[in-house]
Amino acid sequence: MRQIVWAVLAGLLFGAGLAVSQMANPAKVLAFLDIGAIPSGGWDPSLAVVLVGALIVTFPGFVLARRLNKPLVAERFEWPTRRDIDVRLVAGSVLFGVGWGLVGYCPGPAIASLAWGRVETVIFVLAMIAGMVIWRRTLGPKTDAPVSAR
């Protein structure tokens, strides 16, 4: 229960940040990706500043977290361990980038912008979830093992 409460709080901050930074607005994101508009002065570098703002907080925050023995409400920190660059990483990132460029939505902003109640957002999120399910059933991890063994 405590894990759920903290996750909701973290989500609230994250979602508010996406809204304040306007990253939940696809037109704003497409204006950043539109490097072809640089010569005409129409390029919008805001997304890069969002990334910088997020890193200014996350970098020292993670340094602090690594000095703690354990999280507040969980048994251990689940830091990613993989450092290799493989075909799946690159191919997946290429496909993700194409989808991102077609609409201007990546997963976080797409979910957060459901707050504006637009039917286009609902369609995109449902298609995104379908894409995740298709991955799981084709190239995803095998889940034949009984639940207790996982």
Added chain:
Amino acid sequence: MDNFTPVSALIGGALIGAGIVLLMIANGRIAGVSGILGRAVQPDGPEWRWRVGFIVGLIGGAALASIAGVAPAAIEITGSLPLLIGGGLLVGFGTQLGSGCTSGHGVCGLARMSPRSLAATGVFMASGAATVFVMRHVIGG
């Protein structure tokens, strides 16, 4: 660059970072939205509950910011129905295959100085920019 909004971008970015740090310090988890959503809709254990909580928070946080007047009252979506469906499928499939998106690789990964996440971020930024270029300046031009 009339549409450049550095102040709200910096403040919003810092809020995103605060959410990421909070999820790590409290729950010990990386706030990668594609991973959280992928496992929330296809549960493999009791952990789906905090993941759904995080997703509900994302929507609630955006709604509160908009209601409070510190975020836009409206958003602009230009994609047609086929683009929305095709784009959604590609984002869903691609982020699972590539193990992350703008939050997991782009913010959390870069903050951890992970070469894997740096590579992924460079690839999807380039791929996204190339797609917009084709759509706006090759086909649309």
